[in-house]
Amino acid sequence: MSFEAAIPSQAVTAPENRLGDLFDRHHQRLYRLARRLSGSVEEARDLVQDSFLRAARHAGRLPASDRGAEAWLVRTLINLCRDHHRRSEVRRRAAETVLKVAPPPADTESPLVARAAVRAALGVLDPRRRAVVVLHELEERPIKEVARLLGIAPVTARWHLSKARRQLAVALTTTPEEVKP
């Protein structure tokens, strides 16, 4: 049963219920992005909820088109992520952890370790740069699409990607001292 079928039909089909339509179309996509940006289930849920609540409170600012509204939601989510990033010490701890993380093992039998390493490395990146990496490398979106979602020029998106790759390469090539799960 699809998600839309679980909702009263008038909530999906009523043209004036734009918020509901936006939520139905984009909540999973936003959750996947939030999950990769934050690395935590609880934080990802909070980010998604807060993004849609902002859309509800500032409905007048939402672009009329669905693509525009999606980009607005993505940018809102990244801004919320940035606010959280500034408030918390995650960045500091991630910076300390990444120097001690081992490069990914050759086999695939330790996904937890690999996930922890990637999460730690991504945690060092600025939220916008992290978003560029996640959208391009993990969600396989073209750079033009990434730029459109983030509201930046494609050349800026490429620049962020290039800087992020360099930072991640440092994380990979640093001599490990210990492995943290």
Next chain:
Amino acid sequence: MSHRPTDEELRQWLRAGDPLPPGEELPRPAALRMRRLVIDAGEERRRPAWPMWRVAAVAASLALALATAWLTQTQSAPGPDATLIVVQTPPAAEAAIEPPGRQIQFVTRGGTRVIWTLQPRAPSGTEAGDNLDS
């Protein structure tokens, strides 16, 4: 890894350690709760903070209060009948009035005190005290 990884190696490493486990999604019950919260927030925003009936009631109360205050003020102001005072010319003032007369004092609605000083006046060709009927 001792050499600097290529972009492709980096990509493979990121995908191998994707923070999002395969197949993970926002669970349906959580999504439905979240959806309800968002819709309610939107409806609350559209609802006016003060319904029209409340605005009308406040305006009417204010008008009534102002009218009552105005009426109370005007009714408490002294009228001419209530404050009509007829006094004899005080002895000290007799020297200023020739011949001595009477004063009528009253206060208008606006609070102005009016003092009329009545002086008997001899008709032309007569003197004060003449019997005019003769």
